[in-house]
Amino acid sequence: MTKISKAEAEYPSFPMARSCPYGPPKEYEEIREQAPISKVRLAMNGREAWLVTRYDDVREILSDSRVSADITNDGYPLMLPVPMEILKSVPRALFHLDHPEHTVQRRLIMPEFTVRRIDAMRERTLEIIDEYIDAILAKGGTVDLIEELAMPIPAQAICELLGIPVEDRHFFHEYVAGILGKDSDPEQIAVREAEMAAYIERMLVERSENPGDDLVSNLIVRNEEDGFGLELAEIGILVRAIVAGGHETTANMIGLGILALIEHPDQRELLMKDRSLASRAVDELMRIFSISDFGTSRVAMEDIQLGDTLIRKGEGIIASLAAANHDPDLFPDPYRFDITRESVRNVGFGHGVHQCSGQTMVRMQLELIFPRLFERIPGLRLAVPAEELPLKNDSLIHGLYKLPVTW
């Protein structure tokens, strides 16, 4: 047994639980005030890592070229109970690649997510939103908005982005529900993931023979024509990264955003009176909830001086987006939900080379969903007390398992 000194034994355990749907874990505030870059102990494996909590430090470290996002590096702060042998045996997705592999793959996919491309999806996205709201209105009574709106809309959007044929969409929606449900167990999730991997593999073979007008075909064609040099299997991993990165996050954000707007009628009315506030409202919701808090973990590849702290080569770093987004130096009165906030860009989508690929698409979807929902169902209210809403406290991405509403 290795001896642990008293100070080391007292490093706070990480992750820390969120006690309410809004805002980060309470502990962050004290840490930011007292020692903004300080050691924590990972609940998963007992290892130490640096927790970075100030906005400026988080941005600095995430854009430092001396950090690596390689999850198979021994120093990487692991949050999931996946054994290292397994991590090392599968190819890493975009999130966990470093330059130069990261740069190549990022360049291959990003033309699919330009502001112009995403703008062209607005009209169709609004149609999708309306279809699900129609179904909710037809159903009546008490409706769980996670199941009826928050999960299916991003799933449908990704289906259309990837060009998944209509007859296969139920498979995709079932996959999403099976992965994200409160009662999904790890074994079931593993089965669903394997099914999805096999599905994507078949899709790749089909599209290389018969390219269409969709993201998957575009990647295959661009890879060949512009000499990116990726194997088909690597493109498959990229597509899975988009599926994995894109649905739970957006779904959780839709659910929490609706909750915030139900519970803050003054903010909701502001938005409904002036739709030009939609983009700021979405920014503020991204900030308040910071649903992806510590996915932005890294390893120092060299000694790095960050503020007063010397981070040693090989040490793990957790750049907390939720802590950064509640830094009172940048966001005065940080716990107040205020859609008129004239503030700097928050780091809800991360910072540095890995900043979210899907952010323009998410913004577009959220800017349409919130005003549309309250326009069509103005009397929307919670069907259970807010304290009873089940929080996803056991998940990497903050969210709600259920959001029962009525009107």
Added chain:
Amino acid sequence: MRLAVDREICVSSGSCVSSDPAVFDQDAEDGRVFLLHEAPGPEHRDAVLQAVHSCPVGALKIVEDG
């Protein structure tokens, strides 16, 4: 104000285009930034400053201010 962009380090977040679509654009072929105006007028100042600040990799620079 005069701007410069570093296309080599651009990661195509699109964040500048959402800040000011009249100044910044993305190449349809590779998603990377290019300038519609190298010397945008004072009416663009706030939006450009926001774009420069929010660029995730610091690819945008104000090379001459005023």
